[in-house]
Amino acid sequence: NAGVTQTPKFQVLKTGQSMTLQCAQDMNHEYMSWYRQDPGMGLRLIHYSVGAGITDQGEVPNGYNVSRSTTEDFPLRLLSAAPSQTSVYFCASNRERSSYNEQFFGPGTRLTVL
Amino acid sequence: AQSVTQPDIHITVSEGASLELRCNYSYGATPYLFWYVQSPGQGLQLLLKYFSGDTLVQGIKGFEAEFKRSQSSFNLRKPSVHWSDAAEYFCAVGARSNTGKLIFGQGTTLQVKP
Numbered sequence: 001n002a003g004v005t006q007t008p009k010f011q012v013l014k015t016g017q018s019m020t021l022q023c024a025q026d027m028n029h030e031y032m033s034w035y036r037q038d039p040g041m042g043l044r045l046i047h048y049s050v051g052a053g054i055t056d057q058g059e060v061p062n063g064y065n066v067s068r069s070t071t072e073d074f075p076l077r078l079l080s081a082a083p084s085q086t087s088v089y090f091c092a093s094n095r096e097r098s099s100y101n102e103q104f105f106g107p108g109t110r111l112t113v114l
Numbered sequence: 115a116q117s118v119t120q121p122d123i124h125i126t127v128s129e130g131a132s133l134e135l136r137c138n139y140s141y142g143a144t145p146y147l148f149w150y151v152q153s154p155g156q157g158l159q160l161l162l163k164y165f166s167g168d169t170l171v172q173g174i175k176g177f178e179a180e181f182k183r184s185q186s187s188f189n190l191r192k193p194s195v196h197w198s199d200a201a202e203y204f205c206a207v208g209a210r211s212n213t214g215k216l217i218f219g220q221g222t223t224l225q226v227k228p
Binding site for chain 1: 118120123148150155156157158159160163204206215216217218219220221
């Protein structure tokens with residue numbers, strides 16, 4: 001049981017490039033989410049999904065796209081990277097959509113946009 | 115709007131000393147309350163959570179937290195800090211609704227002096 005996995009661990013992009021951050025969970029969790037972590041700002045919710053085929057925006061969705069074609073995977077796409085997107089990105093999953101349940105976090109992806 | 119405030123960005127304590135990390139929240143009703151810990155280069159791990167009932171909750175690694183409704187606070191405590199407790203600590207609130215979303219505070223970095 002690997003839990004929540006994220007790839008890559010580190011990535012450097014040039015402004016305007018696109019890329020996809022991968023997230024997968026093997027716990028059959030219904031709810032998945034993406035956060036970004038910036039110094040002094042804690043974690044901010046980017047997008048979340050309450051099940052396959054269902055996604056919604058969080059607090060800071062601009063510049064990011066998501067899709068949820070399977071229960072296991074929840075990739076985050078940057079269509080045209082900007083320096084403001086330099087951050088550490090965390091994927092998380094819940095057993096079900098209620099925030100009663102513990103969120104399990106992946107190890108993070110550190111992204112630098114030059 | 116929901117919000118979480120951790121007034122102390124950085125705290126230094128001596129090993130063996132007691133610890134209290136502050137957390138204040140703003141929410142229309144009693145939310146679900148969480149404390150997470152993030153060790154350097156790692157994802158977040160749940161320390162403890164409060165949903166209802168006894169206002170003093172016990173967590174892992176010897177931590178406890180007390181929910182005080184009148185003060186809208188959920189402070190984290192530990193009687194005797196160990197060097198391995200050095201990490202960043204996040205308080206979070208979740209709505210008592212079917213969304214699964216969490217709102218995080220800015221985080222408090224704990225440094226432990228030998």
